[in-house]
Amino acid sequence: MTRHYSALSLLREGLKGHTGWAPLWRSPAPKDTYDVVIVGGGGHGLATAYYLAKNHGVTNVAVIEKGWLGGGNTGRNTTVIRSNYFYPESTALYDLSVRLYEGLSRDINYNVMFSQRGMMVLAHSDAEMELAARTVNAMQLGGADAELLDGKEVQKKAPVLNFRDDARYPIHGAIFQGRGGTGRHDAVAWGYARAADRLGVDIIQNCEVTGFLIEGGVCKGVETSQGLIRSGSVGVATAGHSSVLAEMGGYKLPLHSYALQAFVTEAIKPFMDTVAFSPMTGSYFSQSDKGGLVIGGGLDRVPSYGQRGNTPTQETVLAGIIDMAPALAKVKLLRHWAGIVDVSPDSSPLIGPSGTEGIYINCGWGTGGFKAIPAGGYLFAHLLANGAHHDISRPFDPGRFNTGHLIDEAAGSGIAH
Amino acid sequence: MQQFPCPFCGLRDEREFHFAGEAGKTRPDTTKEISDADWTTYLYYCTNAKGPSREIWVHTTCQEYFVMTRDTVSMEVLSTEALNEDAA
Numbered sequence: 325m326t327r328h329y330s331a332l333s334l335l336r337e338g339l340k341g342h343t344g345w346a347p348l349w350r351s352p353a354p355k356d357t358y359d360v361v362i363v364g365g366g367g368h369g370l371a372t373a374y375y376l377a378k379n380h381g382v383t384n385v386a387v388i389e390k391g392w393l394g395g396g397n398t399g400r401n402t403t404v405i406r407s408n409y410f411y412p413e414s415t416a417l418y419d420l421s422v423r424l425y426e427g428l429s430r431d432i433n434y435n436v437m438f439s440q441r442g443m444m445v446l447a448h449s450d451a452e453m454e455l456a457a458r459t460v461n462a463m464q465l466g467g468a469d470a471e472l473l474d475g476k477e478v479q480k481k482a483p484v485l486n487f488r489d490d491a492r493y494p495i496h497g498a499i500f501q502g503r504g505g506t507g508r509h510d511a512v513a514w515g516y517a518r519a520a521d522r523l524g525v526d527i528i529q530n531c532e533v534t535g536f537l538i539e540g541g542v543c544k545g546v547e548t549s550q551g552l553i554r555s556g557s558v559g560v561a562t563a564g565h566s567s568v569l570a571e572m573g574g575y576k577l578p579l580h581s582y583a584l585q586a587f588v589t590e591a592i593k594p595f596m597d598t599v600a601f602s603p604m605t606g607s608y609f610s611q612s613d614k615g616g617l618v619i620g621g622g623l624d625r626v627p628s629y630g631q632r633g634n635t636p637t638q639e640t641v642l643a644g645i646i647d648m649a650p651a652l653a654k655v656k657l658l659r660h661w662a663g664i665v666d667v668s669p670d671s672s673p674l675i676g677p678s679g680t681e682g683i684y685i686n687c688g689w690g691t692g693g694f695k696a697i698p699a700g701g702y703l704f705a706h707l708l709a710n711g712a713h714h715d716i717s718r719p720f721d722p723g724r725f726n727t728g729h730l731i732d733e734a735a736g737s738g739i740a741h
Numbered sequence: 742m743q744q745f746p747c748p749f750c751g752l753r754d755e756r757e758f759h760f761a762g763e764a765g766k767t768r769p770d771t772t773k774e775i776s777d778a779d780w781t782t783y784l785y786y787c788t789n790a791k792g793p794s795r796e797i798w799v800h801t802t803c804q805e806y807f808v809m810t811r812d813t814v815s816m817e818v819l820s821t822e823a824l825n826e827d828a829a
């Protein structure tokens with residue numbers, strides 16, 4: 325069986341008709357007891373399991389997923405990776421993630437296709453340019469790369485954007501982060517799953533957590549559709565379904581679940597080799613390697629678990645794209661879908677103890693947690709292994725809603741995703 | 742496009758409505774000493790129910806607040822009622 329991926333193993337397998345590749349991960353029956361059970365086989369759950377095994381030597385771990393790996397938001401997102409936030413706490417968190425992404429393909433021996441094509445946040449007025457300069461300064465102080473581009477420089481990078489005289493939102497410049505870009509979402513889930521499996525983690529799909537085993541007020545395991553599984557501690561990373569798990573576990577969360585939509589167009593010739601986002605319209609797009617444009621925008625305005633989008637938001641997002649790049653008006657959409665995202669009051673994630681002893685949470689990533697998968701997993705693993713925060717995750721403890729130390733990125737960087 | 746029934750105006754385009762919060766929360770009596778925990782619960786914590794959910798909405802065109810019970814999975818509106826003193 326061939327397990328390691330390299331040019332040599334590809335050549336060898338090619339000569340043998342590709343018959344020797346090992347499955348990416350085993351599909352074991354759940355054991356009775358684990359040291360740690362992770363609920364949710366999205367990127368955050370799988371990365372957590374990997375770093376528990378790799379960084380902390382905790383290998384008696386199971387990831388329990390009710391559907392298939394990455395079937396939640398991890399496989400539904402528009403894959404933008406960046407660390408262009410405002411507050412130092414956020415920059416530390418998201419830039420750790422970008423740094424881990426930079427080495428990830430090599431680390432897990434799986435190509436996650438992280439393409440650092442850069443990301444532009446457009447500014448449409450002189451006042452917005454001043455705020456853009458402020459964000460650039462904040463990012464640089466926080467140690468992330470950031471450049472302030474003027475209108476000419478934006479036009480050079482992306483001539484397809486709307487530089488017409490009658491543009492509703494004229495482009496004055498942009499915040500540019502060159503290390504930002506896009507990755508391949510499925511590869512992130514599958515790569516972490518494969519790497520965790522090889523370190524001994526059990527990945528259990530088609531297994532829904534239906535309750536927690538609570539003894540004397542302490543969580544001792546989970547009830548699942550495949551029976552009771554005991555565990556030393558439980559980490560919950562279920563994104564839009566976090567409140568459903570909270571109800572089962574007897575703790576409270578400050579989250580609302582909303583649908584977030586995405587769109588892919590038919591494949592067209594190379595159009596734009598960076599990511600462009602307009603805070604004015606809330607829309608953004610990039611071009612996939614296959615040539616399709618990957619389009620995203622703001623949240624639906626009606627709280628939902630429906631996992632499909634509504635038409636008013638669809639119109640808003642697409643109208644925004646036409647404003648940004650009028651040449652796209654006649655390009656056809658191929659696919660359109662939605663995921664259920666967990667939105668917190670300050671648009672920042674929650675990492676920490678849940679309030680019920682033995683249960684820890686990693687949630688609240690809302691519209692922007694794909695970029696954070698490596699860091700979320702790294703920090704959550706630290707918390708589960710040590711029972712105490714890493715310095716970078718401490719500010720994101722849910723206790724901040726009690727103390728008032730919110731990290732308000734909706735207000736801070738004005739970016740809702 | 743979905744339509745929501747305003748108790749005062751009847752069926753209207755969903756874009757005219759705004760979600761204001763979950764029903765059933767009572768503001769702590771701020772003339773008395775209140776704990777951080779109670780205030781946090783009031784300000785931030787919510788049920789975020791999957792399935793039937795009782796919520797406060799505002800119809801922005803007539804500016805009336807009212808209670809809407811919806812199924813958050815099917816998006817079906819189960820009932821709407823005017824907000825009176827003992828409603829929420």
Ligand SMILES: Cc1cc2nc3c(=O)[nH]c(=O)nc-3n(C[C@H](O)[C@H](O)[C@H](O)COP(=O)(O)OP(=O)(O)OC[C@H]3O[C@@H](n4cnc5c(N)ncnc54)[C@H](O)[C@@H]3O)c2cc1C
Pocket residue numbers: 363364365366367368369388389390391392393394395396397398399400401402403404405531532533534561562563564565584585586620661662663664665689690691692693694695696741
């Ligand atoms: C349309 C869209 C576009 C986005 N664009 C971006 C972007 O460009 N950049 C970015 O950084 N982020 C983006 N995001 C956000 C990002 O996708 C999420 O924040 C991130 O994927 C969350 O990862 P996760 O592992 O926490 O959750 P998920 O990937 O959703 O995984 C949670 C898993 O938990 C499972 N689960 C739930 N309940 C149970 C249960 N009871 N028992 C067992 N398993 C359960 C689910 O089946 C699911 O697989 C976007 C999201 C959407 C929907």
Ligand SMILES: [Zn+2]
Pocket residue numbers: 747748749750751800802803804805
């Ligand atoms: Zn009305």
